[in-house]
Amino acid sequence: MTVQIWLAVGVFAGAYILIASEKVSRVTVALVGAALMVVIGATDGEAIFFSQEAGIDWNVIFLLLGMMMIVGILQQTGVFEYLAIWAAKRARGRPFVIMVMLVVITAVLSAALDNVTTVLLIAPVTLLICDRLAVTPIPFLIAEVMASNIGGAATLIGDPPNIIIASRSGLSFNDFLVNMGPIVLILLIVFIGLCWLMFRGQLKYDATRVERVMVLNEREAIRDVRLLVTSLAVLVLVLAGFVLHSLIHLEPAVVALLGAGLLVLLTRMETRKVFADVEWETLLFFVGLFIMVGSLVNLGLIEKVGHAATEAVGSHYFGAAALLLGGSAVFSGIVDNIPYVTTMAPLTADLVAEGGAVAKPLWWALALGADLGGNATAIGASANVVVLGIAKRNGHPISFWQFTKYGIIVTVVTIALCLPYLWIRYFLG
């Protein structure tokens, strides 16, 4: 290997360690790492801006941007709060029934929206309901964030790793729905059972508090009916655009941007407000990561590792899928799953290109491992960190180990269930 390749590996490894340590802002690390890659000549402007394999993945950036704009408007409608309060009232204040309903709502929302937004919407209303019932909100918040990580795995747009995988693999929205949807449904049912086992001791029913929930007026949560109707209509159109990809031949990023533009036009919302909810730091983090990983692609390093992995795997693709599933779960529990999947996607693409159709399930192994591994620890996914922050600010701190002890159980069970699913669906016979 040349000095340049060693330097590039050094920059990449150093950036990874710094991101995992969380001592420095991850955006700063990714952008400084990208700049260093340019300085050492591992990449250049042409590759960064115009190369599909070694540059910034604009599909991912613009899909995220479009969805962030849509969600930013949608979250002002109050519809999620309405749903949560309605569910709590239907459950007549019984804590476990409320938990199940909130888990299902969160999982379904997470499939259509990103996980961080979903938990930001569901956590405050959960705190209100628990406050009214005088029960601790901690089990509810932990269950919801885990449901969001599980539910988000079902679709192309539900979890950032899926967006990266879709862009690198060419897999469509429907491919995700058909291949990930069934296992996510099974996992959700099992997860509800796990919630009963893990949290039942903390869910005390107090009949005298039920009336306090029943008097909540969910209709007051919806402040602008016109905005609600318009936003939901556009969201349905966007989801239809994703599903009908094979007919309309529009990339998901284009569909999301068209939807965002239409929503801005129809709601006549000020652009300042529309862009206020866009997570620019996240988008820049992606940009930095794509440049860093693209540099390794540019230098031929990813191709070399891909060849070595292909030789090691041989024709044992189920073994490779199992390793990818388990390894991704462990890795995603320790570091952010976004840099992990950004690095693994080109490697997996090499393996699938060499192996053909029989190797394609490796994509699902990577997606399931990375998405579900986020549940393992308190820092495994961005949504976990966000919920822990909300809990602390509202006087219900959740410690790292308090979360992780449940996270490890849920991750082990869900990953263990994915293994037979992959085997039966793709490798049996």
Next chain:
Amino acid sequence: MHASDLQEKLPLVRRETTAIEAAELIAKGRLAGLVVADEEGLPRAIINSSDVLRLMVPGYMLADLSLAGVLDEAGSDEMWARINERTIGDMLDDNDVTVKDITHVDPDANLVEIAATMVDAGVEIAMVGEASPASAFVSLPAVMDAIVAAYRAGVKRR
């Protein structure tokens, strides 16, 4: 008109002052903000009255304004019954609250100088002179009164 002409004594609060005590001070004196003193009684920070209000509303209501209307009257009253659980110290430790350092104006600072300094620092209270347990302050209502008086005097002269 100089800062020394507009200065007034303001009540000092400490970390352990409860939200309800702070609210009583603001309501009684119609104050734009409060001065927080350290253990030696020296003024150290300024907090706006609206931030004291933030201390009283549950965090989840502030995170999601859609929830503010779903409570009935009894539920709303129940919320206020618990405001004494929080203190000024909680607010000083809260990253969402902008606690401002003390802004100084000289005793001989003129009205424009006082106004410009307060706008630049984004504060509604400024300290006149150096910090001491007996410090005096100029606050926004006094500055506004002086500006209105100066304007009216100018109109009369013309």
